[in-house]
Amino acid sequence: MINKKIYYTFISILICALLSVVLVVLINKNIHPVRYGRIRTFLNVFNNASVSLYDSYQLKISDMFFRDNLIIENVPDAEITRVKPYNLIYDGYYIEGDNLQSLSLGSLKNDLKAKNSGAIFVNDTIPNYENRINMSDTVLNNKNLKRFYIRTPLDFSVFYVDETLQNLPYSFNFIVDKDYNGTLVRIDTYQEQFDKFTTLFLTHTDTIPENIYNTLNIIFKNEKQK
Secondary structure: OOOHHHHHHHHHHHHHHHHHHHHHHHHHHHOOOOOEEEEEEEEEEEOOOOOOOOOEEEEEEEEEEEEOOEEEEEOOOHHHHOOOOEEEEEOOEEEEEOOHHHOOHHHOOEEHHHOOOOOOOOOOOOOOHHHOEEEEEEEEOOEEEEEEEEEOOOOEEEEEEEOOOOOOOOOOOHHHHHHHOOEEEEEEEEEOOOOEEEEEEEEEEOOOOHHHHHHHHHHHHHHHOO
16 A cells, blocks of 8 residues: 555655646747848849840948847948948837947937938838739749739839748838738839839848847847846
């Protein structure tokens, strides 16, 4: 016959072990994996597009590094455009800086809607979006992309959505992202009146420089300690 004291001790240990397992599962379920990455945006312009593709140039618009929704933006050619080379972006606000050390969440004061250098954050509907026409999927750079086009009296534009990219902190248009369950990564536009063809596109990688990685973590840690 089993000793009652041993029996109850065994039951208590078993219950504690089960509770520990449940607790670990709940904790792991609520852990949010931190996401880091880099988003770069470019604009290719082709003048006299129907005649030649050699009359063209590329503009580097923005180079963004992020930790979840916290973004450090490096504005290319800032010395030429006479703007500050860095922006810290978070939760609908931004602050400009001369260097990484000058960036702080406590200094955020500018409405992101007023930002006019580097990447522009657009939350409005694309003009004539309700009249868009879906196209067949295509493959660009070994990626399968959804497409749709919009025609207006002034231009013809094709929009490309990458379904493999989800919930990035920046997009050319978040409304399109939501509707097509991906990220709008490219917009081709032809203006017949001027015979001009433009390609606005972004690239994404999961790797960022060590100094940017450390700065993002320091900014985040300093904010959490307040």
